[in-house]
Amino acid sequence: MSDEISAALLLGLAVSALFAGFIDSLVGGGGLIQIPALFSALPQATPATLFGTNKFSSIFGTANAAWRYARRVDMPWRTTLPAALAAFACSYAGALAVAWLPPLLLRPLILILLIAAAAYTFLRPDLGTVHRPQHSGRREFAYALLLGGAIGFYDGFFGPGTGSFLIFLFIRFFGFDFLHASAAAKVVNMTTNLAALGYFIPSGHFLPQVAVVMACANVLGSLLGTHLALQHGSRFVRIVFLCVVSAFIVKFAHDTFA
Numbered sequence: 001m002s003d004e005i006s007a008a009l010l011l012g013l014a015v016s017a018l019f020a021g022f023i024d025s026l027v028g029g030g031g032l033i034q035i036p037a038l039f040s041a042l043p044q045a046t047p048a049t050l051f052g053t054n055k056f057s058s059i060f061g062t063a064n065a066a067w068r069y070a071r072r073v074d075m076p077w078r079t080t081l082p083a084a085l086a087a088f089a090c091s092y093a094g095a096l097a098v099a100w101l102p103p104l105l106l107r108p109l110i111l112i113l114l115i116a117a118a119a120y121t122f123l124r125p126d127l128g129t130v131h132r133p134q135h136s137g138r139r140e141f142a143y144a145l146l147l148g149g150a151i152g153f154y155d156g157f158f159g160p161g162t163g164s165f166l167i168f169l170f171i172r173f174f175g176f177d178f179l180h181a182s183a184a185a186k187v188v189n190m191t192t193n194l195a196a197l198g199y200f201i202p203s204g205h206f207l208p209q210v211a212v213v214m215a216c217a218n219v220l221g222s223l224l225g226t227h228l229a230l231q232h233g234s235r236f237v238r239i240v241f242l243c244v245v246s247a248f249i250v251k252f253a254h255d256t257f258a
Contacts, residue, residue, distance in 0.1 A: 009041050010213050017214035021061035021221025026229050027241040028163015028185055029248060030058055034214070035160070042210070049207060052200030056211040059193040061218030062186050068226040069183035076133060079174055080184040082144035084191040087152030091195035094156025111252040114161065117168045118245045121238070127171060128241075129234050134175035143173065148188055155192040161248055163189050167241065178237035182229060 016037035024030030031054060038050040045053075069075070121127055135143055147169055155162040166185035170176045176184065200206055229237050 010210065013037055013041055013210060014213050014217040017057055017061075017217035018221040020058070021065075021218035022225040023221075023240075023244060024058065024061060024163055024218075025065035025186070025222040025225030026182065026237055027244050028165075028167055028182075028189065029161050029244055030061070030163070030218070032160050032248060032251065034058065034218075038210075042207070045207065046205070048200070048203070048205040052197070052203075052206035053211045053214070055193050055196045055200055056206050057214035057218050059190060059197065060215040061222035062190045062193060064219045065222040065226050066183070066186035066190055068223070068230070069179075069186060072230050073180060073183045075187075076174075076176065076180055076184055079133070079135075079140055079144045079170075080187050082141050083148030083151075083184070084188045086145045086148030087155070087188045088191040088195045090149040090152035091156035091192040092199070094153035094158075095196065095199060097153070097157050107252060107256045110158070110161065111249065111256055113165070114245055114249045114252060117165070118242060118249060120172070121168065121242060121245075128176070128178040128181065128238055131177040131180050131234075132175045134173075140174075147173065151188065152192050152195070155189070156196060160252075162192065164241065164245055164248065178234040178241065179229060182237055 016033055020030035020033040023033065034054045034057060035050065038045075038054055039047075042050060133140075147166075151162060151166055151169070154165070163185050166188055167178065167181045170181035170184050171178065174181075
């Protein structure tokens with residue numbers, strides 16, 4: 001591979017990472033942009049290496065978004081931290097489960113869940129527009145552990161759309177608005193990425209040069225996304241959420257039935 005081609009590939013991957021960081025900082029789902037780009041640009045690399053490169057890139061953008069949200073939003077830490085800890089632990093368990101159940105079997109189920117989330121959000125115009133937490137004390141802690149554990153397992157096992165599912169669940173079951181749900185989702189998603197990297201990096205399953213270039217672009221995208229979210233608020237994030245989830249539905253339907 002010549003230097004010129006390598007530069008062109010890196011530029012293309014950087015653009016995909018920029019867009020992924022932008023979308024992910026708003027409503028999650030950046031992996032659905034970065035992973036296909038990596039598989040297309042680097043078909044000779046192993047899937048594990050491409051997934052590790054994606055996680056390395058994503059965690060920097062996600063961490064930046066989490067930090068920026070935490071500075072400007074009253075973070076719901078009593079829900080977010082237990083969910084993040086459970087997600088971290090269960091993400092590794094999810095990765096181990098891949099050995100005995102092919103993740104592709106989940107595609108039809110994920111498609112159904114995405115359609116249900118989009119329909120539920122669309123049919124309730126006020127959903128996620130007001131931040132009105134519904135739980136407290138032990139119940140809040142227990143529900144946060146359940147949510148974090150389930151999403152962490154899913155992210156370690158399969159992964160696509162994790163951030164979007166987190167946002168919807170924080171809104172539906174905890175009464176968050178879209179802005180607070182997105183902020184909390186970034187913290188939880190950061191821990192699941194960290195757990196995955198605990199396997200990928202020591203095993204050498206990532207491409208350092210590609211990962212660093214994409215990480216820088218991903219951070220830039222997350223800066224733009226969080227700026228818009230903080231500037232325009234929950235109603236703007238809601239619109240982006242519905243648009244992105246609709247696009248995910250089309251993609252999952254194509255991948256499942258094509």
